[in-house]
Structures are given as structure tokens and as C-alpha cells.
Amino acid sequence: MDRVLTLQNRSAAELLVSGVLGGLNRTGSAVAAGVGQYLRELRGSWPGWAVGGRVAGHMASLVPQRLLGVYHTLLFTVPGTPVTNYGDEIGLRDEPGQAVKSPRMQWDESGQADYNQNVSVKAQKSHPQSLLSLFRSLSDLKGKERSLLYGEFQTVLASPSVFSYLRRWDQSERFLVALNFGESPEEVTLQHPLLPPEATVVLSSDPGRQGGARLALGRLALQPSEALLLKFPYVA
Incomplete structure (x- = not known):
């Protein structure tokens, strides 16, 4: 570096x-x-x-x-x-x-x-x-989401297995990323002043995860080696 x-x-x-x-x-x-x-x-x-x-x-x-x-x-x-x-x-x-x-x-x-x-x-x-x-x-x-293109970056969780962060831009839709680097399932609590209780699945690297599902962030279960992208709307 x-x-x-x-x-x-x-x-x-x-x-x-x-x-x-x-x-x-x-x-x-x-x-x-x-x-x-x-x-x-x-x-x-x-x-x-x-x-x-x-x-x-x-x-x-x-x-x-x-x-x-x-x-x-x-x-x-x-x-x-x-x-x-x-x-x-x-x-x-x-x-x-x-x-x-x-x-x-x-x-x-x-x-x-x-x-x-x-x-x-x-x-x-x-x-x-x-x-x-x-x-x-x-x-x-x-290429099309302003929060991913230009948004602020804030770490939500950094554990031995999981790295999670928030991307947000102005009044655009927010994105929450959760990456499980471990080989075992992980249940994590994602807490941040800007996070809602739930967020919607955009995509996942796990074939069993359905897009559009609503997931609770207080007890978020990640599969082994799962990359999960969630979204939630801007609230004034």
C-alpha cells in the first residue's frame, strides 16, 4: 500500500x-x-x-x-x-x-x-x-446507481469473517453490502444510525437467496462465503 x-x-x-x-x-x-x-x-x-x-x-x-x-x-x-x-x-x-x-x-x-x-x-x-x-x-x-457511483462510504461491521458497509448519496436509494469471507454461516447484527430495521435483497452470490426479499438487519444470517447487496430508500 x-x-x-x-x-x-x-x-x-x-x-x-x-x-x-x-x-x-x-x-x-x-x-x-x-x-x-x-x-x-x-x-x-x-x-x-x-x-x-x-x-x-x-x-x-x-x-x-x-x-x-x-x-x-x-x-x-x-x-x-x-x-x-x-x-x-x-x-x-x-x-x-x-x-x-x-x-x-x-x-x-x-x-x-x-x-x-x-x-x-x-x-x-x-x-x-x-x-x-x-x-x-x-x-x-x-453504472446507474448514484450511491454506488458517488456515495459516501461508511463501515458498518468489520469482524474476523464479515465486512459490511453502507453507500449513500444525497436522496438516492441507499445500499448496504455484507460480505462473509468465512467458510461457515454467520449471523450478524448490523447497526448504524442510518440503517432501518429491514432492507431489501438486490442480489446475492448464494443461489438460495431470493431477490426482493425483506431481511431484518438486527439478526442477518449470511451463508458461507456469501456476498449480499441490500437496498433501502432515503427517508428525510
Whole structure:
């Protein structure tokens, strides 16, 4: 993080893509601390976020498969610009032994005999619970929701397993993010002066979670490795 911040302060770049997230321990509290520190140290500069890259590799080769939905949700809901590698949207993995990570994109099943053994774009595009569907939904929300684009960021909970935060902008709809980095279910109490007793499910990485459901924030049950995005309206 120190090297990234030094470069940010020395350059006139309007957007510096940071690999800070990839260097953090994969716990709720560690990621919360890293995100908070980076946003504070930037002193108002616009952040860019990535997990991996052309040299570092694809996200699916750097974080456990179970956390791909968590990290995509994180990238698209923290303040700033998410930057992803081609193929991250389907969980493309790197081929071993390459200095520059450039596996073949899996558009269909014709290349499945190689090392990657990834599910293809063709297989995922019509599946509502696929990683590609989650990626597309997050990208759409990031592009049109003012709270996710420009909103204030406030941590609600940072525990060993769960990182939760609030995004809000003026009178726009508010968004609440809850990320379970753990491998076990977690029941958490999300408390903040701006939070209502209940919020509505926008999307989840867990296939058993239904969009549009109303959930109580005082006793919120998260599934293992679940990324959950909730919303609630502005109230004067």
C-alpha cells in the first residue's frame, strides 16, 4: 500500500489502479482495515481497484473459488472504479508456468481440454446464478446507481469473517453490502444510525437467496462465503 500511495502522490494520474485488495489477508476485518486505510490515505483522489492483472494473474488463480462472488461484489461496490481482467467474469484461471498470465478466453466448450477446465461464457450466460450473471448485474448497478457511483462510504461491521458497509448519496436509494469471507454461516447484527430495521435483497452470490426479499438487519444470517447487496430508500 505504501508504494501505491507514494506513486499516487508523485504522479498527476487521475486514476491509479491499485492491487491493494490482492495483498490483504482474506478476512473481513483485514479487508475492511485495508479498504478504509487506502481511502483515507488517498485524501479525496479517485481510487481504482483490481485483484490481479496481466502480470499478477487472474482473480480465480489468486483467491479461492468460493470467494469469487465476494471479491467481485467488493470491487463493484466500494468507492472508485473496478478494473477486471478479461475472463474474470467467468472465473478464468491462469495456465501454469507463464510469466505473463494470458490463458485463452473460454467462449464455449471447444477449449475445455486444456488446463483451465473453466465453465464457458456460453454455459454461464443463460444461468441466473452464474458468476457471469452476478458480474453483469453488479456492472449494471455500478453504472446507474448514484450511491454506488458517488456515495459516501461508511463501515458498518468489520469482524474476523464479515465486512459490511453502507453507500449513500444525497436522496438516492441507499445500499448496504455484507460480505462473509468465512467458510461457515454467520449471523450478524448490523447497526448504524442510518440503517432501518429491514432492507431489501438486490442480489446475492448464494443461489438460495431470493431477490426482493425483506431481511431484518438486527439478526442477518449470511451463508458461507456469501456476498449480499441490500437496498433501502432515503427517508428525510
